[in-house]
């Protein structure tokens with residue numbers, strides 16, 4: 001049964017209301033280090049979470065991060081392999097239109113019993129367009145609506161400032177720190193408080 005209240009803040013510009021015709025997509029080539037024109041959040045096609053299957057697995061494995069981001073996550077193939085070993089784990093593609101642009105892995109944290117977003121990544125060529133934030137909102141909605149989660153965990157390296165700020169803006173607060181690894185938690189109560197960021 002889903003808990004009362006809404007565990008996530010609403011998107012600033014709901015993707016459902018966006019105009020698909022205005023999307024700038026189709027160039028998923030690698031332009032690492034090249035400055036792309038800013039694309040406003042309200043010009044993006046709806047972001048969707050899709051199951052991983054034989055038709056999109058290769059695209060998920062081909063997702064790339066910037067060299068400076070690669071220390072934050074293992075490669076996606078290892079994450080898919082990990083997902084296959086845990087019955088509660090769900091590997092999901094992040095899609096914009098028909099294009100796979102990211103990957104997420106959710107599952108139950110063994111030590112706390114809480115649901116956790118183990119992985120979230122957006123291909124370097126598609127970052128900074130609001131996709132990561134929207135994907136995270138969809139993951140939280142899914143965890144609440146399908147799994148009844150009233151607490152959700154994330155973990156990130158303490159120098160991963162983009163992840164830290166993104167999660168904090170959604171209401172996550174630091175729970176635990178082991179070495180450079182920070183675990184943060186979102187609870188219904190925390191989600192209702194205004195963000196400090």
Ligand SMILES: CC(C)(COP(=O)(O)OP(=O)(O)OC[C@H]1O[C@@H](n2cnc3c(N)ncnc32)[C@H](O)[C@@H]1OP(=O)(O)O)[C@@H](O)C(=O)NCCC(=O)NCCS
Nearest residue numbers: 069072119120121122127128129130131132133156162163
């Ligand atoms: C974290 C990640 C998923 C965000 O994806 P994204 O699609 O770029 O995120 P968004 O475009 O929704 O941006 C989210 C916020 O981060 C900010 N941001 C994103 N990339 C940034 C960067 N390189 N520098 C500064 N700010 C950045 C955005 O401005 C945005 O802030 P706002 O919503 O307040 O305007 C992506 O950077 C990524 O894949 N990183 C590598 C893997 C990782 O660290 N995963 C998380 C830990 S498991």
